[in-house]
Amino acid sequence: MSMIQTLLKTTLPRLLVGAACLIGAGVVAQWQWLDKDGRKVYSDRAPPADVLEKNILKRPGSVAKAAMSAVPVSGDSAVAAAVPNPQSAASVPKLSGVDKELTERKKQAADAEAAKRRAEEERVTKAKIENCALGKQAKATLDSGVRIARTNDKGEREVLDDAARAAEAKRVQNIMDASCN
Numbered sequence: 001m002s003m004i005q006t007l008l009k010t011t012l013p014r015l016l017v018g019a020a021c022l023i024g025a026g027v028v029a030q031w032q033w034l035d036k037d038g039r040k041v042y043s044d045r046a047p048p049a050d051v052l053e054k055n056i057l058k059r060p061g062s063v064a065k066a067a068m069s070a071v072p073v074s075g076d077s078a079v080a081a082a083v084p085n086p087q088s089a090a091s092v093p094k095l096s097g098v099d100k101e102l103t104e105r106k107k108q109a110a111d112a113e114a115a116k117r118r119a120e121e122e123r124v125t126k127a128k129i130e131n132c133a134l135g136k137q138a139k140a141t142l143d144s145g146v147r148i149a150r151t152n153d154k155g156e157r158e159v160l161d162d163a164a165r166a167a168e169a170k171r172v173q174n175i176m177d178a179s180c181n
Contacts, residue, residue, distance in 0.1 A: 032058035036101065052099065128179045135176035142169045 034055040
């Protein structure tokens with residue numbers, strides 16, 4: 001075997017492995033962005049349209065662009081490199097600084113809170129109206145002079161005397177003052 005054949009036998013497999021690695025590097029996910037939950041997503045396809053520009057972390061070819069911008073420049077080309085390319089600036093969409101989805105969720109949460117508050121106010125108002133009506137009915141019964149009997153904790157029937165009637169009238173009046181305004 002000649003020296004060339006020996007060299008080819010040892011070097012050729014290395015070259016093939018190196019070429020396979022280089023080809024594989026181009027297949028690796030070229031896009032990287034943060035989804036709506038804040039998780040990193042890697043893909044060989046562009047992110048969906050609802051992903052904000054600020055959440056796109058890596059684009060295809062951005063490594064080459066970053067490497068080119070790291071090359072030191074001298075003279076008049078330094079001034080040209082410092083001025084951004086107007087064409088590339090025009091292709092980048094303008095960000096308003098407001099996340100529409102977040103704003104919409106906040107608005108929905110505020111609307112839900114307002115609806116919950118209104119429902120609670122309606123419930124309290126209905127309870128006050130009902131307590132007022134019951135208080136007026138109890139006051140009318142107490143003022144009529146009819147004998148009123150209650151059942152005590154032993155299950156016995158007790159008729160209210162004048163002191164108990166006055167205490168009950170005062171209690172009913174307090175309920176009406178709180179409910180009937």
